[in-house]
Amino acid sequence: MTIGSQVKQSLASVKSIEAILSSLTVQSEDKTAKKAFDESRVLAARVAEDLQKRVGELEREEAQYKGF
Amino acid sequence: MPEWLDIVVRSLLFLIVLFLVTKWLGKKQISQLSFFEYVTGITIGSIAGEVAMGLENNIFYGIIGIVIFSAVPLLINIVSLKNKKIRDFVEGNGTIFIKNGKVMEDNLKKEKYSTDELLELLRKRNVFQVADVEFALLEPTGDLSVLLKKEKQPLTASDLGLPVAPIKEPQTVIMDGEILDEPLSTIGLNRNWLKGELSKLGVAIENVFLGQVDGNGQLTVDLFDDKIEVAAPQEKPLLLANIKKCQADLELFALSTTSAAAKEMYGRNARKMDELLQIVSPYLKD
Structure with a gap:
């Protein structure tokens, strides 16, 4: 597995974490729990953003592995 | 009216009267009887029994007796709610049996409790060694309240400085295979959500004996068919992992990349993920 595909996999995981966290934000009743889930969702979103950029860079470097 | 019919009528009448009187007196009558309430309770019962069976007694005299025996304690209750002195007089005070870890022998004697009885009361509270007790008080109801020394108290999350998620009462949303809409809407969920969760668990609603939702919206069910194993909720442990x-x-x-900029970016995001983990892990652990 190339680094490119590994980073893509991580990106997918982070996105799924972000999605689950946002559904937990909606579902939890308690205000502090809601806040904690929301804060961590924002963090996950930032990580996903950075990884997305890195995936773009890697795709430019290894054009043969260009995916979606 | 034949005598047996008279007894039927009287019994039914006093059942109703007793029912109303106990409703009127409230829950306190059952949960914590003071000596006074104990005596009036017995008296009300025996008046009712006496009049129901003794045909020569007038029914209305019986009812008058019951009303007085319930109204006076009720009045005293109301007054003692307002006035601490009357409350202490009517309901009695607690007596300190152990203070600063030392047994108060004089108080034991005053309440006519032997050492064995003190030990028995302590054992009922799961205390087998008097030295473990910081403070113990005999309540007016005859129960012993025990405060253990700090080092003998069970360990709590705050002792450990452990961050814990707040807890909300669970709601029962399925009973005997029927969806209860009211508790469901209390936590802001609906039937569609519940059906989705059930299909995630792979069970039919008719098969659910009891279903509860905890404060974080996690559904747990008990099935009629006990041979089927329901998977424990996986979402949160999976997310944590x-x-x-x-x-x-x-x-x-970050370790494997050769580009300095990428290394810095990965390192920063690894720290972000670590921060995220710190924030949510108390909420994801059961």
């Missing part, structure tokens, strides 16, 4: 894995992956990328 995924976060940990991503964090470790990012660190690995």
Whole structure:
């Protein structure tokens, strides 16, 4: 597995974490729990953003592995 | 009227009267009887029994007796709610049996409790050694309240400085295979959500004996068919594991990349994931 595909996999995981966290934000009743889930969702979103950029860079470097 | 019919009428009448009187007196009558309430309770019962069976007694005299025996304690109750002195006089005070870890022998004697009885009361509270007790008080109801020494008290999360998620009462949303809409809407969920969760668990609603939703919206069910194993909720442990894995992956990328900028970016994001883990882990652990 190339680094490119590994980073893509991580990106997918982070996105799924972000999605689950946002559904937990909606579902939890308690205000502090809601806040904690929301804060961590924002963090996950930032990580996903950075990884997305890195995936773009890697795709430019290894054009043969260009995916979606 | 034949005598047996008279007894039937009287019994039914006093059942109703007793029912109304006990409703009127409230829950306190059952849960914590003071000596006074204990005596009036017995008296009300025996008046009712006496009049129901003794045909020569007038029914209305019986009812008058019951009303007085319930109204006076009720009045005293109301007055004692307002006035601490009357409350202490009517309901009695607690007596301190153990203070600063030392047994108050004089108080024991005053309440006519022997050492054995004190030990028995302590054992009922799961205390087998008097030395473990900081403070113990005999309540007016005859119960012993015990405060253990700090080092003998069970360990709590705040002792350990452990962050814990707040807890909300669970709601029962399915009973005997029927969806209860009211508790469901109390927590802001609906039937569609519940059906989705049930299909995630792979069970039919008719098969659910009891279903509860905890404060974080996690559904747990008990089935009629006990041969079927219901999977424990997986979402949160899985999420926790995924976060940990991503964090470790990012660190690995940071180590393996040759580009300095990428190294810095991975390192920063690994720290972000770590921060995220710190925030949510109390909420994801059961």
